[in-house]
Amino acid sequence: MDVMKKVPVREQDPKVRATNFEEVCLGYNDEEAKAEAERCLKCKNAQCRKGCPVSINIPEFIRSVQEGDNKKAYEIISEDSALPAICGRVCPQESQCEGKCVRGVKGEPISIGKLERYVADWARENGIVPEKPATTNGKKVAVIGSGPAGLTCAGELAKLGYEVTIFEALHEAGGVLVYGIPEFRLPKETVVKNEVENLKKLGVKIETNVIVSKSVTIDELFEEEGFEAVFIGSGAGLPKFMGIPGEQANGVFSANEYLTRNNLMKAFREGSDTPIARGQRVAVVGGGNVAMDAARTALRLGAKVYIVYRRSEEELPARAEEVHHAKEEGIIFELLTNPTEILVDENGWVKGMRCVRMELGEPDASGRRRPVEVPNSEFDLELDTVIMSLGTSPNPLISSTTKGLDVNKHRCIIAEEETGKTTKDGVYAGGDAVTGAATVILAMEAGKKGAKGIHEYLSNK
Ligand SMILES: Cc1cc2nc3c(=O)[nH]c(=O)nc-3n(C[C@H](O)[C@H](O)[C@H](O)COP(=O)(O)OP(=O)(O)OC[C@H]3O[C@@H](n4cnc5c(N)ncnc54)[C@H](O)[C@@H]3O)c2cc1C
Ligand code: SF4
Numbered sequence: 414m415d416v417m418k419k420v421p422v423r424e425q426d427p428k429v430r431a432t433n434f435e436e437v438c439l440g441y442n443d444e445e446a447k448a449e450a451e452r453c454l455k456c457k458n459a460q461c462r463k464g465c466p467v468s469i470n471i472p473e474f475i476r477s478v479q480e481g482d483n484k485k486a487y488e489i490i491s492e493d494s495a496l497p498a499i500c501g502r503v504c505p506q507e508s509q510c511e512g513k514c515v516r517g518v519k520g521e522p523i524s525i526g527k528l529e530r531y532v533a534d535w536a537r538e539n540g541i542v543p544e545k546p547a548t549t550n551g552k553k554v555a556v557i558g559s560g561p562a563g564l565t566c567a568g569e570l571a572k573l574g575y576e577v578t579i580f581e582a583l584h585e586a587g588g589v590l591v592y593g594i595p596e597f598r599l600p601k602e603t604v605v606k607n608e609v610e611n612l613k614k615l616g617v618k619i620e621t622n623v624i625v626s627k628s629v630t631i632d633e634l635f636e637e638e639g640f641e642a643v644f645i646g647s648g649a650g651l652p653k654f655m656g657i658p659g660e661q662a663n664g665v666f667s668a669n670e671y672l673t674r675n676n677l678m679k680a681f682r683e684g685s686d687t688p689i690a691r692g693q694r695v696a697v698v699g700g701g702n703v704a705m706d707a708a709r710t711a712l713r714l715g716a717k718v719y720i721v722y723r724r725s726e727e728e729l730p731a732r733a734e735e736v737h738h739a740k741e742e743g744i745i746f747e748l749l750t751n752p753t754e755i756l757v758d759e760n761g762w763v764k765g766m767r768c769v770r771m772e773l774g775e776p777d778a779s780g781r782r783r784p785v786e787v788p789n790s791e792f793d794l795e796l797d798t799v800i801m802s803l804g805t806s807p808n809p810l811i812s813s814t815t816k817g818l819d820v821n822k823h824r825c826i827i828a829e830e831e832t833g834k835t836t837k838d839g840v841y842a843g844g845d846a847v848t849g850a851a852t853v854i855l856a857m858e859a860g861k862k863g864a865k866g867i868h869e870y871l872s873n874k
Pocket of ligand 1: 557559560581594623646647650702846852
C-alpha cells in the first residue's frame with residue numbers, strides 16, 4: 414500500500430449512475446476503512462481538528478477505527494456532531510479538515526469524510542442510538558426550521574434537558590438535506606431520516622406543516638404556548654433571478670423549485686402526484702454545488718445538460734468532487750459564457766437561450782477576475798428548460814412580521830456570532846438565515862452556539 418495515497422473509494426460506474434438516482438459513492442468497507450485509518454499519523458497537535466468547524470476529535474476517532482472499535486469511534490464523533498452520516502457525505506472536507514491534514518503536505522490527505530461516513534453508517538446498521546436524558550428541566554424552547562442549524566440546536570438543548578419543539582414549514586424534516594441535496598448524493602430514507610429519528614429519540618418533538626409567522630407568530634409562541642426561548646434556523650430559501658428578458662417563460666425554474674419538486678415531491682418517480690416536465694435540452698445557469706445538483710438531476714431525467722457559467726473553471730464555486738462527477742456523467746460545461754435572453758416560442762415556452770462569450774479582466778471586489786463580454790460573440794443554445802442557480806437569500810417572512818428582530822441589508826437576521834443572540838429578547842438565530850447561503854457544517858456550528866447561548870440565557874433568567 415502506498416501510504417501517500419488515499420485508499421480509493423468505490424463508486425457507481427458513471428454510465429450506469431447517470432441513469433439512476435442511487436447513491437454515487439458506495440463508501441468504504443471494513444478493510445478499506447482500517448487501511449485508510451492506518452495512514453493517519455494520530456498527530457498530537459492535530460491540524461485536521463482545527464479545520465473542523467465543530468472540532469470533532471478526528472485523530473481519536475480514526476484511532477478507534479484502526480483498532481476496530483467502531484462504537485467508540487461513533488461515540489467520539491457524537492460528542493461534537495449530531496449529523497455525522499450527513500457531514501461525512503456533503504461537507505467540503507477539502508477546504509476544512511482534509512485541507513489542513515499534515516499527510517496532505519507531501520501526499521494525499523486522510524479521507525476523513527469517508528471515514529466519518531463509514532463510522533456513522535456502521536452505527537446505523539448496528540442499531541446504535543443516542544440515549545435520552547433521564548429528566549427534563551421543564552423549560553420549553555421552540556426551534557423554527559428543521560435544517561442542520563435547527564436540528565443541531567434542538568439536539569444540543571435536548572441533551573441539556575430542555576423540552577424542545579421544532580416547527581417546520583414543509584411536510585418533512587431536514588431542510589435542504591431533504592428538499593435540496595439530491596438522493597444520489599444524500600439518501601433520504603436511510604441516512605437523513607435516521608439522523609432525524611435519532612433526534613426524536615433524544616426527546617425532540619417535530620411539528621411539520623407549521624409556517625411560523627403565518628400559522629403562529631414568535632410572540633404567540635412566547636405568550637400563548639409557554640416557550641421561554643426561540644431559535645430561528647429558517648435558512649435562505651428565496652431564489653435569485655438574472656432579470657433578463659424571457660425569464661418568466663414556461664420551462665424556466667429556479668434550482669430550488671426544480672430540486673424541491675424532485676427530491677421532496679419525488680417528481681422523478683413514475684406516477685408521482687406532482688410530476689415535472691422532463692426537459693430534453695436543459696441549461697443550468699450558475700457554477701455552485703446547487704447548479705451541479707440541478708444539472709445532474711436533469712441528466713438523470715434523460716436530458717442533454719449544459720452548465721452555463723460566466724467565469725472559468727478555476728473560479729467554479731462548486732466542490733471539485735462535484736464538478737468531477739458531473740463531467741464524468743456527461744454534463745457539458747459552457748464556461749466563460751453568460752445568458753442575455755431566454756428565447757420564447759409562440760406558446761410561451763422556452764425554445765432557447767441567447768448567450769455571449771466572456772473573458773476575464775481585472776479582479777473585482779471579490780478578488781476574482783471580473784468577466785467581461787467578448788464583442789460580437791453572441792450565440793444561441795437550443796433548449797426547452799432553463800434552471801437558474803444564482804444563489805438564494807433568506808425569506809423575509811419571519812423578520813418582517815416579528816417586532817424587534819433586526820436584519821441587515823441582505824435580509825439576513827442580525828445575530829451575535831458566539832451565541833446567536835438577536836436583537837429581540839429570548840430569540841436566537843443561526844445558519845443560512847443569518848449568514849446567507851453557506852454550508853451544512855457552518856449551520857451546525859451556529860446551531861450549537863445558539864443552543865449554548867439559549868442555555869446561558871435561560872440559566873440566568
Ligand atoms: C441544492 C443544494 C445543495 C447543497 N449542497 C451542499 C453540500 O454539498 N455541502 C454543504 O455543506 N452544503 C450544501 N448546501 C448548503 C446547505 O445545505 C445549507 O447551507 C444548509 O442546509 C443551511 O442549513 P439551515 O439549517 O440554516 O437551513 P435549511 O437547511 O435551509 O433549513 C431551513 C428550514 O427552515 C424551514 N423554514 C423556513 N421558514 C420557515 C417558517 N417560517 N416556519 C417554519 N419553518 C420554516 C425550511 O422549510 C427549511 O426546512 C447545499 C444547498 C443546496 C440548496
Ligand atoms: S492531521 Fe491528518 S494525519 Fe494528523 S491526525 Fe489529522 S487526519 Fe491524521
